[in-house]
Amino acid sequence: xxxxxxxxxxxxxxxxxxxxxxxxxxxxxxxxxxxxxxxxxxxxxxxxxxxxxxxxxxxxxxxxxxxxxxxxxxxxxxxxxxxxxxxxxxxxxxxxxxxxxxxxxxxxxxxxxxxxxxxxxxxxxxxxxxxxxxxxxxxxxxxxxxxxxxxxxxxxxxxxxxxxxxxxxxxxxxxxxxxxxxxxxxxxxxxx
Numbered sequence: 001x002x003x004x005x006x007x008x009x010x011x012x013x014x015x016x017x018x019x020x021x022x023x024x025x026x027x028x029x030x031x032x033x034x035x036x037x038x039x040x041x042x043x044x045x046x047x048x049x050x051x052x053x054x055x056x057x058x059x060x061x062x063x064x065x066x067x068x069x070x071x072x073x074x075x076x077x078x079x080x081x082x083x084x085x086x087x088x089x090x091x092x093x094x095x096x097x098x099x100x101x102x103x104x105x106x107x108x109x110x111x112x113x114x115x116x117x118x119x120x121x122x123x124x125x126x127x128x129x130x131x132x133x134x135x136x137x138x139x140x141x142x143x144x145x146x147x148x149x150x151x152x153x154x155x156x157x158x159x160x161x162x163x164x165x166x167x168x169x170x171x172x173x174x175x176x177x178x179x180x181x182x183x184x185x186x187x188x189x190x191x192x
Contacts (some may be wrong), residue, residue: 006019026180033070037155039110040064042186046149047160049110051190060124063096063113068106068153072182075103075155081169084138086147094169095149096127096135097126097162099176126172133165138190145192155182182187 022146040046051059066080078101087093101123111117113125113135130136140147156179163175 014160017091022163026040031057033068033072033153033155033182033184033187035066035068035151037064037066037151040151042188044103044188045146046188046190050137051143052137053186056142057137057139057192059137061114061135061137061138062111063108063117063137064151065110066108066151066153068184070093070184071103071106074157075181076159077101077156078105079154079156079161079172080108080152081154081176082149082151083145084140084149086140086144087129088141088144094173095128095130096139097128097169097172098123099126099172100124100159101165103159118187120153122160126163127166128169130183136137140191142192144191145166146189148189150185150187152183154180157181188189 036080041176049060049062050064051057051060053059056166062162080095080096080098080101081094084093098113098119101120105120112119115134120124125133127133128136138147138149154176156176158179159174163172
């Protein structure tokens with residue numbers, strides 16, 4: 001509210017109108033950091049291809065394809081995470097953690113984080129709450145309301161996070177947030 005008030009006082013009504021119009025038309029502002037997936041729609045149910053294979057779930061456990069654009073100037077690497085804040089653990093559940101993705105990379109193909117997948121050279125998959133590195137898909141307890149799965153790409157100001165691959169997701173998250181320039185996310189759902 002303070003920023004809008006300041007724009008009005010400085011004669012920025014035209015800018016406010018232009019921003020309102022671009023938002024009304026659904027067009028992203030120039031330079032907006034964005035994340036999308038051809039297989040996962042924001043707010044939609046996660047398909048079986050991305051669901052875990054275990055704990056009573058029988059999905060294909062393939063990491064989703066992701067594409068991002070509009071990273072800010074100064075981006076030296078990217079990190080990708082998938083997190084379930086609704087897991088009945090008291091601290092959520094980390095499903096995927098990828099760090100040290102080169103700044104020249106702007107997508108991960110489907111299955112890149114899965115067993116035998118190919119993440120970009122130099123990138124590192126961190127340990128998830130399944131206890132192993134790599135993608136682990138959704139599999140919430142049967143009967144729970146659908147859980148939210150937040151997929152995020154982070155633009156980082158460092159080429160490499162200095163953490164071991166077996167570091168906890170919380171430690172990697174700390175290092176990501178200490179070096180973040182921008183982030184883009186969407187949330188998909190899954191329940192059974």
